Amino acid sequence: MRALVLTAACMAAVLGLAGQTAAASAPNVAALEAKLAEYRQRVELLKDKDAVENLQAAYGFYVDKSLWGEVADLFADNGSFEYGQMGVYVGKAHIRRALLLFGKEGPEYGKLNNYMQLQSVIHVAPDGKTAKARWQSVVMLGRKDESGQWGLGVYENAYVKQGGVWKIAKLHYYVTGATDYDLGWTKSAIPMQGPSAAIPPDKPPTEVYRAYPGAYVPPFDYKHPVTGEPIDIPEPVDPIVGRK
Amino acid sequence: MRPALISLAIAAVLATPGLGLAASKGRAATDDSAALAAASAKLDALGKRIELLEDANQVEIVQRTYGYFVDKGQWTKLSQLFTEDATLEIGGRGVFVGRKRVLEYMQTAFGPDGPKPGSVINHMQFQPIADVDPDGLHAKQRMRAFVMSNGGWGIPLYENEYRKEDGVWKISKLRGPFTMYTSWEGWAKNAVPNTRPESFPPPPDLPPTVVYLTYPSYYIVPFHYPNPVTGKPWVPLTAEAGAQASPAQVSLGR
Numbered sequence: 001m002r003a004l005v006l007t008a009a010c011m012a013a014v015l016g017l018a019g020q021t022a023a024a025s026a027p028n029v030a031a032l033e034a035k036l037a038e039y040r041q042r043v044e045l046l047k048d049k050d051a052v053e054n055l056q057a058a059y060g061f062y063v064d065k066s067l068w069g070e071v072a073d074l075f076a077d078n079g080s081f082e083y084g085q086m087g088v089y090v091g092k093a094h095i096r097r098a099l100l101l102f103g104k105e106g107p108e109y110g111k112l113n114n115y116m117q118l119q120s121v122i123h124v125a126p127d128g129k130t131a132k133a134r135w136q137s138v139v140m141l142g143r144k145d146e147s148g149q150w151g152l153g154v155y156e157n158a159y160v161k162q163g164g165v166w167k168i169a170k171l172h173y174y175v176t177g178a179t180d181y182d183l184g185w186t187k188s189a190i191p192m193q194g195p196s197a198a199i200p201p202d203k204p205p206t207e208v209y210r211a212y213p214g215a216y217v218p219p220f221d222y223k224h225p226v227t228g229e230p231i232d233i234p235e236p237v238d239p240i241v242g243r244k
Numbered sequence: 245m246r247p248a249l250i251s252l253a254i255a256a257v258l259a260t261p262g263l264g265l266a267a268s269k270g271r272a273a274t275d276d277s278a279a280l281a282a283a284s285a286k287l288d289a290l291g292k293r294i295e296l297l298e299d300a301n302q303v304e305i306v307q308r309t310y311g312y313f314v315d316k317g318q319w320t321k322l323s324q325l326f327t328e329d330a331t332l333e334i335g336g337r338g339v340f341v342g343r344k345r346v347l348e349y350m351q352t353a354f355g356p357d358g359p360k361p362g363s364v365i366n367h368m369q370f371q372p373i374a375d376v377d378p379d380g381l382h383a384k385q386r387m388r389a390f391v392m393s394n395g396g397w398g399i400p401l402y403e404n405e406y407r408k409e410d411g412v413w414k415i416s417k418l419r420g421p422f423t424m425y426t427s428w429e430g431w432a433k434n435a436v437p438n439t440r441p442e443s444f445p446p447p448p449d450l451p452p453t454v455v456y457l458t459y460p461s462y463y464i465v466p467f468h469y470p471n472p473v474t475g476k477p478w479v480p481l482t483a484e485a486g487a488q489a490s491p492a493q494v495s496l497g498r
Contacts, residue, residue: 032284118370121312138368186394212362233318233358
């Protein structure tokens with residue numbers, strides 16, 4: 001949205017240039033051209049960041065209502081989907097089928113399936129063709145008169161711009177914890193599902209880890225915003241998954 | 245989607261040889277150089293505005309990263325988000341001065357770096373309102389934290405200040421007054437009182453800038469920005485900080 005405020009200034013600058021003429025010998029025309037090209041690129045990157053933010057928000061809104069077809073269409077043709085320990089599904093068709101593991105297509109009476117898409121840290125590559133983002137998800141799952149769950153997780157996703165359209169290239173949702181609504185974290189830790197036998201993934205999980213009560217840290221795709229160093233965090237010891 | 249017009253317009257200009265500044269017969273050179281100077285000034289103003297947008301995005305990233313670090317107890321990395329002379333004031337604990345004290349506060353209060361198995365302390369950062377000063381070197385941001393932990397729920401606010409040093413945005417002043425903390429029982433049944441300077445070590449360098457009570461009482465940390473529609477600045481309420489929500493209840497402090 002912030003890019004909107006640029007419109008007036010940008011148009012003014014452009015019209016100002018277009019409406020004027022200059023001597024062919026003027027030495028700084030090339031400099032102005034270079035500057036304008038750089039600004040154009042930076043505005044493009046701001047727009048790209050907004051587009052990626054909207055894309056992932058759209059993903060969340062579709063997931064909320066189990067609109068699996070809409071969800072799958074957000075992916076690039078060779079895009080991948082990985083959820084917790086369920087393994088990696090590749091390609092739109094297989095992703096759409098995998099989503100049936102989260103219930104049938106479309107909303108159901110008595111089903112709550114909210115995956116909120118929050119706290120985004122989006123970095124668009126300087127060439128404007130790819131992007132990566134980290135997201136926090138607060139999850140509310142429920143079946144009326146059966147169960148209610150709180151969930152937490154982190155997305156580390158990759159995006160690609162194809163034909164001017166941003167698509168999800170890689171979605172990796174790290175489930176970090178789930179608990180029963182009534183019991184809470186001190187009394188309830190709901191484990192993750194493993195790979196499905198009914199709709200098997202194309203590849204096993206890229207990383208074996210345990211959600212809460214494990215203390216796994218989903219890796220950061222970006223560098224520390226102040227020190228510029230990679231955010232390398234040693235994973236805590238977890239004998240259950242064999243992590244020393 | 246209107247920003248799309250920007251690049252279309254720029255593209256049109258770029259496609260024109262010499263930026264559309266090609267020589268026009270009969271034009272005086274002085275006019276041309278004046279036009280170039282004017283165009284250059286407009287471009288510089290545009291560049292400044294682009295940079296302010298990038299700055300606001302980066303200030304959001306710094307604060308969101310602060311949240312991700314709290315989630316996993318990354319106190320050293322968290323302290324590196326602050327300026328050398330930064331101050332930190334959280335809840336009712338008072339003011340800690342300097343980056344080193346920020347680190348000491350976190351490690352003394354919450355333990356050494358690293359996530360602890362069996363512990364959830366998500367300190368999520370939502371709803372940012374980031375405003376960068378026209379100088380492009382200072383910024384303010386209001387943010388809501390949403391805490392989900394073993395202990396229960398929390399709703400702190402942040403009204404922070406940021407400074408750009410050598411092109412890098414850092415937190416220069418962190419102020420995080422609490423709205424509400426409660427156990428897993430929920431806020432209808434339980435309200436955890438605000439923290440105090442002596443609640444847990446280490447002791448602060450300075451006393452709290454304001455003494456207030458949390459839910460079921462209220463305190464409004466001043467908005468750094470005016471009402472976005474009327475443009476009128478926020479006038480703090482005249483009631484003393486920590487006043488009870490119900491006038492029938494006894495207010496504190498006087």
